[in-house]
Amino acid sequence: MQFMLILYENESTAYQPGSKEFETMMEEFGTFTQSIIDAGQFKGGEGLQGVDAAVSVRVRDGKVERTDGPFAETREALGGYYLIEVEDLATAKAIAARLPIAKTGTVEIRPVMVYGG
16 A cells, blocks of 8 residues: 655744754654665655745636645644555554654655556
């Protein structure tokens, strides 16, 4: 089964690039990512730029509306994702708990609907 591990963190309290804590977390992410690559569980993933770089698009009554920032106002912002392939939800939960961001943010796990062959 494929699962999306969706990473959320409060940007106002996140470790800042250049800080020792940020560098340590990036090393931890590198180690984590390599471990799921080596296990054959990694399908893809990337980090995202901050919400200040986001643009939301909606079409209402045939009119396109564009707004700066994310659609939802939340304390935690979407910061990145991993796409993994594992046997079951229990394995996905165990992998999510190993993510460095799980210590300071949230990891949402969503089963992926795989269409076609």
